[in-house]
Amino acid sequence: MNEKEARGGDGAEIILSVKDLTVGFGSNIVLDKLNLDIYRGEILGFVGASGTGKSVLMRTVLRLLPRRSGSIKILGVEYDEVSEEERMELDMRLGVLFQHGALFSSLTVMENIQVPMREYLNLPQDLMDELARLKIDMVGLAPEAADKFPSELSGGMIKRAALARALALDPDLVFLDEPTSGLDPIGAAEFDNLIAKLRDTLGLTVYMVTHDLDSLFSVCDRIAVLGKKRVLVEGTIEDMLTCDDDWVKSYFRGKRARSIVRGGDRKAS
Numbered sequence: 611m612n613e614k615e616a617r618g619g620d621g622a623e624i625i626l627s628v629k630d631l632t633v634g635f636g637s638n639i640v641l642d643k644l645n646l647d648i649y650r651g652e653i654l655g656f657v658g659a660s661g662t663g664k665s666v667l668m669r670t671v672l673r674l675l676p677r678r679s680g681s682i683k684i685l686g687v688e689y690d691e692v693s694e695e696e697r698m699e700l701d702m703r704l705g706v707l708f709q710h711g712a713l714f715s716s717l718t719v720m721e722n723i724q725v726p727m728r729e730y731l732n733l734p735q736d737l738m739d740e741l742a743r744l745k746i747d748m749v750g751l752a753p754e755a756a757d758k759f760p761s762e763l764s765g766g767m768i769k770r771a772a773l774a775r776a777l778a779l780d781p782d783l784v785f786l787d788e789p790t791s792g793l794d795p796i797g798a799a800e801f802d803n804l805i806a807k808l809r810d811t812l813g814l815t816v817y818m819v820t821h822d823l824d825s826l827f828s829v830c831d832r833i834a835v836l837g838k839k840r841v842l843v844e845g846t847i848e849d850m851l852t853c854d855d856d857w858v859k860s861y862f863r864g865k866r867a868r869s870i871v872r873g874g875d876r877k878a879s
């Protein structure tokens with residue numbers, strides 16, 4: 611299957627397709643024949659109870675963990691079936707923001723953003739500086755942030771710097787692991803707005819593991835729920851609100867969720 615053939619039923623291009631994926635550690639099977647498609651340009655929110663395997667899935671897709679069986683296709687291409695050179699090209703189309711930012715503490719923001727550039731591209735230093743400055747601006751950081759070390763940044767600035775690094779190679783698909791955790795509600799809402807803006811302006815596809823109900827209600831186009839070692843339900847927030855599964859019901863219709871829905875109603879009226 612090539613890039614153009616990787617399309618869903620409604621014609622949307624499938625950018626990531628996971629089929630019958632099984633991952634385990636010893637006798638602990640974490641994911642069992644899991645299926646998931648992500649469409650170009652969407653923001654997919656990925657939720658599930660703690661310990662259900664959200665990080666394991668993300669790490670397996672990124673080839674940081676081995677799988678027992680199943681297939682993972684990026685833009686219709688199976689990683690295992692391509693040459694080393696093509697694999698590097700695929701890797702360049704993926705950006706990752708790990709939980710807590712995971713910036714190199716001994717490097718400045720500018721140097722952190724240039725790490726993927728050094729790894730994958732052979733560019734002169736002044737061009738890398740210019741590109742890094744563009745990314746810094748793109749994520750809403752002040753130009754002075756370029757020369758700061760992670761220890762000199764606030765939590766929100768660290769997330770933005772890590773996002774700038776994830777965007778360093780202009781990826782098609784970015785993975786965000788709990789991007790708003792640790793931010794106050796205003797910082798979290800600003801970060802959500804930034805993600806939505808980048809999706810709209812760059813055509814990014816976003817895979818966001820999150821526990822943040824505000825993010826799920828405000829920016830996610832589609833939500834997938836992980837449970838019982840597979841994707842239990844997927845759909846829009848409206849689908850989640852009418853779903854009969856007990857965990858989905860308590861998560862999306864619990865007290866915290868109801869206050870968000872009521873808040874939305876108030877804003878709308």
Ligand SMILES: Nc1ncnc2c1ncn2[C@@H]1O[C@H](COP(=O)(O)OP(=O)(O)OP(=O)(O)O)[C@@H](O)[C@H]1O
Binds near residue numbers: 661667
């Ligand atoms: N490297 C590993 N070796 C052995 N077991 C692991 C490893 N990584 C994860 N697991 C196990 O896989 C299961 C799923 O873990 P995972 O971190 O993916 O959960 P999660 O859904 O991301 O949880 P949380 O929401 O708390 O971050 C857990 O039982 C965990 O102990």
